[in-house]
Amino acid sequence: MKSNRLVVFSLVALIASGGFSLLEFVAQKKYATNVNSDVAAVINGNEIKKVNYLTAVAMIEEDKRGEINRADYQLVIDRLMEEELLFQYALEGDILFEANITQLVISNMLSNIVSHITSDDYSDEQIKTFYDMQIENNPAFKQAMAGQGFSGIKDDLAIAMFEIEKSKAIRDYLSILNKKASISFANDNPVVANTQLLRESL
Amino acid sequence: MIVKFKQPLLLGAVVAGLTLSIMGSGFKTSLSNIDQPWLAKVNGHYITEQDYKLSKEKLAGKLPEEQILSLMIDNALLIQRAQELGLIDSDRVVKKAIVHSTVEKLVHKAIAQDPSDATLKGFYQKNKNLFTHPDKFKIRMANHQTGNDALCQQDELVDDQGKVNQQWFDQEIQHPANQGFISQVLLHRHFGPSIAEHITRLQKGQLSKSFMSEGSCLSFILADRQSSQLANFENIKTKVLGEYRSQKRRKTLSDLLDQLKQNSDIQLATLVKEHTREENTDEI
Numbered sequence: 001m002k003s004n005r006l007v008v009f010s011l012v013a014l015i016a017s018g019g020f021s022l023l024e025f026v027a028q029k030k031y032a033t034n035v036n037s038d039v040a041a042v043i044n045g046n047e048i049k050k051v052n053y054l055t056a057v058a059m060i061e062e063d064k065r066g067e068i069n070r071a072d073y074q075l076v077i078d079r080l081m082e083e084e085l086l087f088q089y090a091l092e093g094d095i096l097f098e099a100n101i102t103q104l105v106i107s108n109m110l111s112n113i114v115s116h117i118t119s120d121d122y123s124d125e126q127i128k129t130f131y132d133m134q135i136e137n138n139p140a141f142k143q144a145m146a147g148q149g150f151s152g153i154k155d156d157l158a159i160a161m162f163e164i165e166k167s168k169a170i171r172d173y174l175s176i177l178n179k180k181a182s183i184s185f186a187n188d189n190p191v192v193a194n195t196q197l198l199r200e201s202l
Numbered sequence: 203m204i205v206k207f208k209q210p211l212l213l214g215a216v217v218a219g220l221t222l223s224i225m226g227s228g229f230k231t232s233l234s235n236i237d238q239p240w241l242a243k244v245n246g247h248y249i250t251e252q253d254y255k256l257s258k259e260k261l262a263g264k265l266p267e268e269q270i271l272s273l274m275i276d277n278a279l280l281i282q283r284a285q286e287l288g289l290i291d292s293d294r295v296v297k298k299a300i301v302h303s304t305v306e307k308l309v310h311k312a313i314a315q316d317p318s319d320a321t322l323k324g325f326y327q328k329n330k331n332l333f334t335h336p337d338k339f340k341i342r343m344a345n346h347q348t349g350n351d352a353l354c355q356q357d358e359l360v361d362d363q364g365k366v367n368q369q370w371f372d373q374e375i376q377h378p379a380n381q382g383f384i385s386q387v388l389l390h391r392h393f394g395p396s397i398a399e400h401i402t403r404l405q406k407g408q409l410s411k412s413f414m415s416e417g418s419c420l421s422f423i424l425a426d427r428q429s430s431q432l433a434n435f436e437n438i439k440t441k442v443l444g445e446y447r448s449q450k451r452r453k454t455l456s457d458l459l460d461q462l463k464q465n466s467d468i469q470l471a472t473l474v475k476e477h478t479r480e481e482n483t484d485e486i
Contacts, residue, residue, distance in 0.1 A: 073477035
């Protein structure tokens with residue numbers, strides 16, 4: 001009796017998961033065909049925006065200084081489609097981890113992470129608090145500031161606060177990503193051992 | 203009997219269910235094994251010893267050695283996050299850089315190895331038209347100084363035997379176009395299509411008809427002609443190699459694009475279909 005219930009339960013689970021997969025497939029298919037009117041083409045589910053198509057058309061129109069013909073339109077859509085196809089093809093490999101691409105992507109990511117921080121946000125009072133804290137806790141800073149008044153270095157301090165805040169925002173963000181990530185290391189490698197120690201201490 | 207196979211059946215059912223769920227959800231698994239030594243694996247992305255070595259060389263003196271792998275892990279996390287957020291798809295600059303880099307890599311691989319002499323010579327033979335110097339023309343020209351269309355006639359410039367008379371030579375002028383042999387393209391540029399076309403049809407020593415041009419009455423004698431000739435392979439080997447590479451580059455790219463197009467689901471919006479009168483793809 002008990003094992004029969006188990007069979008039924010397993011079959012229900014199997015049917016449910018199959019149904020779920022089917023639903024997901026249908027939803028994806030629907031998305032691929034039911035697209036917005038601001039789309040010029042859909043390539044393997046990725047959209048080419050109409051605004052990009054029309055901008056390229058306008059550029060050709062400007063170059064020709066006249067009306068453009070069917071061949072020009074064809075050229076525009078062909079180029080955009082080819083770009084999208086090559087982009088999709090590139091992503092199948094490890095292109096994102098190539099030095100020049102990594103640099104671009106990371107620089108954009110970092111800009112996004114710190115985009116909410118601006119140097120104008122600090123009041124005199126905040127800068128003074130930062131200054132006092134540094135004087136109290138940072139002997140090197142205290143030594144460097146000897147004989148200099150707060151007002152003379154106020155702007156520099158604001159910049160320093162800005163940089164520290166940005167750096168903290170990035171560290172916090174990375175810490176969240178790190179916690180969510182699955183990271184494993186190769187065994188018996190001194191580089192790995194040092195890195196593991198370093199990351200644990202962060 | 204059924205009882206005997208119940209357990210394997212159950213196990214099979216559960217496994218099949220799980221497989222279907224994973225496939226249906228579009229979850230990407232990194233099942234491929236890496237064939238080179240690696241140091242860390244970040245959400246399925248391997249950081250290999252080779253990657254580390256390259257970064258170490260690049261960052262030498264800029265970052266303490268023990269922080270390099272950690273930085274690479276952080277970079278991998280940021281890139282994966284950027285991908286999750288769709289920042290890579292939506293950024294035109296990044297997208298263009300990715301496409302550019304892919305094309306460069308592809309064509310670089312295609313032309314990395316130089317063709318053998320025999321292959322190159324075969325290419326040269328097959329594409330003779332690309333390495334043939336076109337006909338060149340040496341002309342003399344005269345301006346008969348008349349603003350009158352009707353007076354711009356050839357009759358008074360030739361003698362009874364049809365040979366150019368002294369009057370023509372008295373009115374001969376110097377022009378950048380008659381300083382040496384020039385191609386039909388240059389003739390076209392100097393005198394326009396109809397005069398250029400007419401000159402190229404003259405026999406050596408023959409006088410052209412007269413043309414009114416901006417108030418001047420011009421006529422030409424074809425002094426000499428160099429017939430088109432195929433350049434010697436050995437003399438233009440570098441040029442042949444350049445052309446070979448250029449064609450190979452174009453072919454590699456167009457082959458890949460053809461293949462990608464064939465294996466892709468491409469749908470065009472009505473507006474684009476109207477613009478291009480495309481009939482062969484599904485309409486959105």
